[in-house]
Amino acid sequence: MQLGAFSVSLAVKDIARSKAFYEKLGFNIMAGDQSQGWLILKNGTTVIGLFQGMFDKNILTFNPGWDSAASELDSFTDVRDIQQQLLAQGITLTKAADVSSSGPAHIVLEDPDGNQIMLDQHR
Template structure:
């Protein structure tokens, strides 16, 4: 199972203050749209997402089909296949991807400690 690029998605109160804080830690804007209150930032191979008002808690995020530079991978496990494998392993899904669809989709799960994990395929 290839989960793809990993990042931490942070629910922030003030996107501009958070952007400035992480810039002081050496992160640079990599993607997103600050006017829409979301921004992807990188420091080397470390990736974080800043999201204001989009979700309640911080999340671990995996992007099947992408590497840490948001470049398409030649080979990856489709999100629907990952979803089915997790179901077979008894993992409860909080939300599900439409198994009849193709291309972009997402689903969420929760680890035993209540941490939300988003699997978000963009291609």
């Protein structure tokens, strides 16, 4: 199962303050719109997302179809196929993708400790 590029999505209280903090750690803006409450920052191959007012808690995020530079992969496992594999293994999803569609979709699940995991396919 190929989950795609990995990042951590952080639920932040003050995006400007968080941005300034992570820039001091060597992160640079890769994408996003601070006025909309979200930024994607990168340091080497490490990617973090800052999200103000969008999520209740931090999320482990995977992007099927992308590498760590958000470049499209030639071959990848569609999120709906991953969903099918997870359900077959008895994993409960808190948000499922519409299997009758194609293209962008996402699913959400939680690990045994309540940590959220999102597979967010953009293509």
